[in-house]
Amino acid sequence: MNIHAMDYRGLDLNLIVAFDALMEERHVTRAARRIGLTQPAMSAALARLRKATGDELFVRGPKGLAPTSRAQDLAAPLKGALRTVGEALALRDDFRPAEASVVFTLALSEHPAHVLLPPLAEALAAAAPGVDLRIRGFTDRNEAVRLLDEGLADVAVGVPPGTEARILARPLFRERFVSVARAGSPAAECLGDAAAFAAARHVLVSPEGDGFGAVDEALSERGLRRRLGVVLPQMYAAPALVARTDLVATLMEGVVTGSGMAPLLTVRPCPVELAPVEFHLLWHRRSDRHPAQAWLRDLLVSSAPSG
Incomplete structure (x- = not known):
């Protein structure tokens, strides 16, 4: 039989479940009870299976329904298909x-x-x-x-x-944000005062290349404006840059610590209030x-x- 020529439009998963139950029980009523159907619904499912496969599938015998050779050929692959579908649909909670x-x-x-x-x-x-x-x-x-x-x-x-x-x-x-300057530099003296801080040359970290950040906004609320000496996208380059210049920067504390540059820097709370990230x-x-x-x-x- 050319399986590609078969009409599968009427063969849904429930029909495969019905077929499997009939193979197990060899009795329409018991098979219906096994999967929660009425006897008429199971009979209708068997009729649809016969139409889809072009085979009688089950014939009456002295001990109930007897599967045809075609039904016996289908039994193992269809049971395997049900098992595969069940495993795919099951939400497993045993990830190892x-x-x-x-x-x-x-x-x-x-x-x-x-x-x-x-x-x-x-x-x-x-x-x-x-x-x-x-x-x-x-x-x-x-x-x-x-x-x-x-x-x-x-x-x-x-x-x-x-x-x-x-x-x-x-x-x-x-x-949280901290402000940093090279330890011992004149710039380090300005970290405790907002006006002196604004007057220093700053490093701004901006992945998008913007020239205005949260520090600028906080300073502007005080009528202050800072000078941007360097704008760069890489935040971990900033501590090393500050450690070798008279620039100041306002950075996440974890960046300062993770850069390994903290021993070379004066680290202070930012002189303007900034919300943590x-x-x-x-x-x-x-x-x-x-x-x-x-x-x-x-x-x-x-x-x-x-x-």
């Missing part, structure tokens, strides 16, 4: 990290990558040696959302969530209940700095 062989893709900007990847890689080596990572960079939140929407990233770490109901979020860590773990609603994805998110949370 130690046995897993999977690749996760994380969308991370520069600072979260610096903070999270070392402890995350260490935790993966211990708990899930078969798990690998792929990292994608991004510069703004809209790009992170696009990566999640298109399935190009499993999770992203970024600023607080927006209004998209499909993007879920969980707080991860926060960073909140980093959130973001993921798409479609992966919310996936066991492997949930495990990855928990591991990221445990890898984040506390406090």
